[in-house]
Amino acid sequence: MPSFSAEVFQNEFISEGSSDVHAIVSVTCTGAGEAGRGGGGDAAEIIIVDTSGSMLDAKIVAARQAAAVAVDQILDGTWFAIISGTHVATRAFPYPNARVSMVQMEPGARAAAKEAISRLEADGGTAMGSWLKLAGQLFDTVPQATQRHAILLTDGQNQSEQPHQFQNAIDSVTGRFQCDCRGVGADWDVAELRRVSTALLGTVDLIADPASMAADFEQLMQKAMGRGVAEATLRVWAPQGSQLLWVRQVSPNVEDLTSRRVEVNPLTSAFPTGAWGDESRDYHVAVRVPPQAVGQERLAARVQLLVGQETVSQGLVKAKWSGDDALTTRIDPAVAHYTGQAELATAIQEGLAAKAAGDAETATTKLGRAVALAAETGNDEATSKLRKVVDIDDPATGTVRLKRSVDKLDEMALDTASTKTTRVNKR
Amino acid sequence: MNENPPTDAAGQQINCPNCGEDAEPGDLFCEGCGQDLPDGITPAAAVGNRRPGGMAHPNASSPTRPMDMNALSPTCRNCAGTTFLDGYCENCGTPAVKVRDHWQERPATWVAGMSDRGIRHHRNEDGLALSARPEPGSRAILVVCDGVSSSADSDIASLAAARAARDVLERPRPDVPSVAGRISAWNERLAMAGAEANKQAIEAGRDPSGRAGERQDSPPSCTFAAAVFDSGVIVVGWVGDSRIYWIPDSGEPEQMSRDDSWATEQILAGVPREEAENGPRAHAITRWLGPDSPDSVPTRDSRVPDRPGWLLVCSDGLWNYASPARDLAEVVRALADEVQGDPGLLAGRLIDWANSRGGQDNITVALARIAPIPPQRGPAAEAALQPTQPMPEGWNLYPDADYGSPET
Numbered sequence: 127m128p129s130f131s132a133e134v135f136q137n138e139f140i141s142e143g144s145s146d147v148h149a150i151v152s153v154t155c156t157g158a159g160e161a162g163r164g165g166g167g168d169a170a171e172i173i174i175v176d177t178s179g180s181m182l183d184a185k186i187v188a189a190r191q192a193a194a195v196a197v198d199q200i201l202d203g204t205w206f207a208i209i210s211g212t213h214v215a216t217r218a219f220p221y222p223n224a225r226v227s228m229v230q231m232e233p234g235a236r237a238a239a240k241e242a243i244s245r246l247e248a249d250g251g252t253a254m255g256s257w258l259k260l261a262g263q264l265f266d267t268v269p270q271a272t273q274r275h276a277i278l279l280t281d282g283q284n285q286s287e288q289p290h291q292f293q294n295a296i297d298s299v300t301g302r303f304q305c306d307c308r309g310v311g312a313d314w315d316v317a318e319l320r321r322v323s324t325a326l327l328g329t330v331d332l333i334a335d336p337a338s339m340a341a342d343f344e345q346l347m348q349k350a351m352g353r354g355v356a357e358a359t360l361r362v363w364a365p366q367g368s369q370l371l372w373v374r375q376v377s378p379n380v381e382d383l384t385s386r387r388v389e390v391n392p393l394t395s396a397f398p399t400g401a402w403g404d405e406s407r408d409y410h411v412a413v414r415v416p417p418q419a420v421g422q423e424r425l426a427a428r429v430q431l432l433v434g435q436e437t438v439s440q441g442l443v444k445a446k447w448s449g450d451d452a453l454t455t456r457i458d459p460a461v462a463h464y465t466g467q468a469e470l471a472t473a474i475q476e477g478l479a480a481k482a483a484g485d486a487e488t489a490t491t492k493l494g495r496a497v498a499l500a501a502e503t504g505n506d507e508a509t510s511k512l513r514k515v516v517d518i519d520d521p522a523t524g525t526v527r528l529k530r531s532v533d534k535l536d537e538m539a540l541d542t543a544s545t546k547t548t549r550v551n552k553r
Numbered sequence: 554m555n556e557n558p559p560t561d562a563a564g565q566q567i568n569c570p571n572c573g574e575d576a577e578p579g580d581l582f583c584e585g586c587g588q589d590l591p592d593g594i595t596p597a598a599a600v601g602n603r604r605p606g607g608m609a610h611p612n613a614s615s616p617t618r619p620m621d622m623n624a625l626s627p628t629c630r631n632c633a634g635t636t637f638l639d640g641y642c643e644n645c646g647t648p649a650v651k652v653r654d655h656w657q658e659r660p661a662t663w664v665a666g667m668s669d670r671g672i673r674h675h676r677n678e679d680g681l682a683l684s685a686r687p688e689p690g691s692r693a694i695l696v697v698c699d700g701v702s703s704s705a706d707s708d709i710a711s712l713a714a715a716r717a718a719r720d721v722l723e724r725p726r727p728d729v730p731s732v733a734g735r736i737s738a739w740n741e742r743l744a745m746a747g748a749e750a751n752k753q754a755i756e757a758g759r760d761p762s763g764r765a766g767e768r769q770d771s772p773p774s775c776t777f778a779a780a781v782f783d784s785g786v787i788v789v790g791w792v793g794d795s796r797i798y799w800i801p802d803s804g805e806p807e808q809m810s811r812d813d814s815w816a817t818e819q820i821l822a823g824v825p826r827e828e829a830e831n832g833p834r835a836h837a838i839t840r841w842l843g844p845d846s847p848d849s850v851p852t853r854d855s856r857v858p859d860r861p862g863w864l865l866v867c868s869d870g871l872w873n874y875a876s877p878a879r880d881l882a883e884v885v886r887a888l889a890d891e892v893q894g895d896p897g898l899l900a901g902r903l904i905d906w907a908n909s910r911g912g913q914d915n916i917t918v919a920l921a922r923i924a925p926i927p928p929q930r931g932p933a934a935e936a937a938l939q940p941t942q943p944m945p946e947g948w949n950l951y952p953d954a955d956y957g958s959p960e961t
Contacts, residue, residue, distance in 0.1 A: 365646030366632070393644070415646070419672045419911060425646035428639065442639060 128158045130439035135460035138444045139453035145417045147426040149443040150460040154406040159354030167272030170205035172261045176280040177210045181248035188336035192343040193243045199347035204231045205268045212250030213286035215260035227267040251286035255295030262299040273356035274303035281310045300325045304400045312534040316541045327400035332542045334535045353401035360397040363428040369414040376464035377408035380471045380545040420449045463550035470499040474544035498524030505548045511540040622653040630655035661685035664693045665896040666919035669904045672912030679868045679917035680711030682719035693782045694722045695919035698775040699795045699868040710757035710773035714750035721746040736855045743790035747851035754842040774843030780866050790851030793838045801862035806882035813840035861924030870916035896920040
């Protein structure tokens with residue numbers, strides 16, 4: 127049986143006249159079990175492989191291999207399908223002439239799917255929106271599958287669709303399945319794929335070398351199969367007269383959930399969090415409460431995780447007004463750490479965007495700030511990736527110079543890694 | 554079967570203040586969590602919903618005397634919300650408190666009181682006890698005792714004292730037709746009530762609660778302020794600095810009690826009120842109830858009001874923010890208008906008002922709405938000034954009781 131726990135990290139004490147309360151709520155799941163085997167419904171997986179013309183040669187070979195490895199990881203009994211994506215979306219397996227859209231995994235199906243994968247050829251354009259829409263249609267044929275996940279692999283930009291068509295497609299499948307996105311090579315657009323992964327509660331990452339694709343897919347699919355909790359919802363109550371400033375996932379990666387808010391009642395908001403395996407996720411909750419007199423206490427937020435209608439864990443965020451500066455000026459280390467990490471992600475993304483737009487001054491400032499924040503928060507991965515884009519004169523002050531020539535892949539690696547956070551030592 | 558089921562006048566169900574489980578009339582324990590149900594607490598819906606738009610229709614026969622003061626209050630002391638989760642109000646997030654820290658009594662439609670911890674103190678050491686006949690303007694008994702916070706267990710002393718006094722004052726007695734006779738009779742009864750209250754305050758000191766870390770060096774003590782309205786006459790008695798005000802709807806309001814306090818001694822000696830009440834020893838009282846009381850006999854006074862108004866008894870947690878009768882009357886009149894003269898709502902608003910001004914002390918307010926004024930026999934003003942009349946038969950319940958010496 128899955129079990130959840132929640133811990134709250136905050137400084138409850140705020141000074142007279144203050145109204146903003148910040149807390150990190152750390153939710154941990156253990157005993158999640160395997161996808162589709164918890165009794166709450168079946169699991170379904172779709173592998174979407176870009177088979178556009180640019181995927182020629184080494185890339186399509188690596189993609190075939192990666193898809194086959196992923197198929198090996200899909201647990202027996204899981205509903206699955208393979209989509210071949212060009213300027214149109216085609217169901218590659220079950221074959222287009224099959225009468226069913228998805229089949230359940232078993233040794234025979236695994237062999238047949240690999241056979242179909244080996245026949246994938248690179249030819250045509252790229253219309254990712256149509257791939258996502260077909261995936262949605264296929265999932266719809268298996269209502270018994272309550273846990274739905276897809277992996278999308280591409281190597282290029284979405285050239286065969288208008289941006290609004292792409293966005294409409296994303297909107298139409300949001301909430302219907304989760305999708306992890308992977309880009310191979312240097313010709314795809316990080317921001318474009320991030321739109322998909324953010325909306326569909328997944329991740330986005332770079333596969334710089336086609337040769338490492340199989341290992342990446344294997345790990346991705348293992349992770350998906352290890353999510354035995356199909357869907358959980360983060361629910362946040364805040365008192366009357368207060369304002370929920372933001373709810374942001376800050377670990378393992380930064381994801382602002384505020385725009386995903388669904389109103390439960392005027393005081394309570396719900397945010398979908400997708401499927402859970404054995405893992406910890408940290409959330410930064412910020413609430414503005416009406417200031418009270420010194421000595422008063424208010425519950426500023428109740429943060430709950432729900433599976434179905436059941437509350438599986440909760441944490442309480444409190445506000446206690448105090449006249450003691452020694453109490454109120456202390457900033458909780460977890461709040462400070464993740465505030466810095468979220469700012470780091472923004473600084474990297476804005477810095478790279480400015481650099482791409484030819485605004486060297488802004489790029490230098492933002493990436494310099496990123497270097498300082500990475501040093502401050504001990505994010506060594508970000509520091510080493512930043513080093514490939516800027517020359518660092520002084521990490522403490524964020525004094526940097528843009529490198530004259532930068533490998534595009536290094537920039538993309540920095541961009542995709544920008545939202546990954548390091549955990550704080552909370553005690 | 555319990556005679557006072559935990560429902561309001563309309564038969565509306567109340568919920569367990571601990572877990573929210575529905576309670577049935579007569580339930581002594583919560584079905585959900587086993588907690589003792591606070592028998593006799595009037596739920597917010599019955600005493601008056603303090604949120605805008607909801608006028609309550611309380612029934613005078615509904616239970617109004619909290620029994621289990623250690624249970625959690627079913628009503629939020631901030632917003633009057635009635636749903637709690639994790640020990641916090643589900644509407645505004647204010648922590649739930651014990652009944653002892655925030656409760657309301659409403660013995661009749663025209664009489665209500667509320668006692669609240671305030672903001673700065675961690676415990677409510679005020680006591681409150683009320684009694685009233687259902688018919689408006691018939692008879693009301695308001696008692697407020699303010700525990701002296703520097704002494705141990707004064708929260709126990711103050712509540713025991715207030716309830717003991719109320720119990721003495723509400724004992725049956727024959728009707729006395731004349732105004733002067735009634736005043737005289739109540740004077741005696743107030744002395745008796747003060748003596749009984751003093752006895753209970755002393756008892757509280759003999760049976761210490763055993764709270765760890767509590768100061769035991771100074772015995773429990775409290776103030777005493779009681780007001781009786783009986784068919785047209787107001788008779789009051791006090792020890793210490795809890796106050797009794799008569800606030801007519803028009804004309805000059807009046808502080809009927811004169812504090813037994815250092816500040817008042819200063820004022821009588823010619824120091825301006827503001828200066829005296831803000832002095833370093835402004836809150837030092839010169840008389841109190843308890844084991845080391847120098848003189849526990851209530852000072853008494855009476856009035857025969859000639860127009861409708863509010864009889865108000867309160868602890869210094871209220872009057873600290875508007876000490877002169879005129880200032881307090883202005884607040885009371887304005888808030889009374891806002892709540893259409895409902896005493897239950899008005900008590901809540903006055904508590905809110907004091908808390909909004911800082912809530913530096915416990916706040917207790919007892920109110921009787923005096924309207925209409927019943928006709929009196931003979932010139933009322935003259936009657937009120939009559940010297941003490943011989944006691945009518947049936948008044949002295951304890952002929953041998955020692956009430957102390959009368960005022961000179």
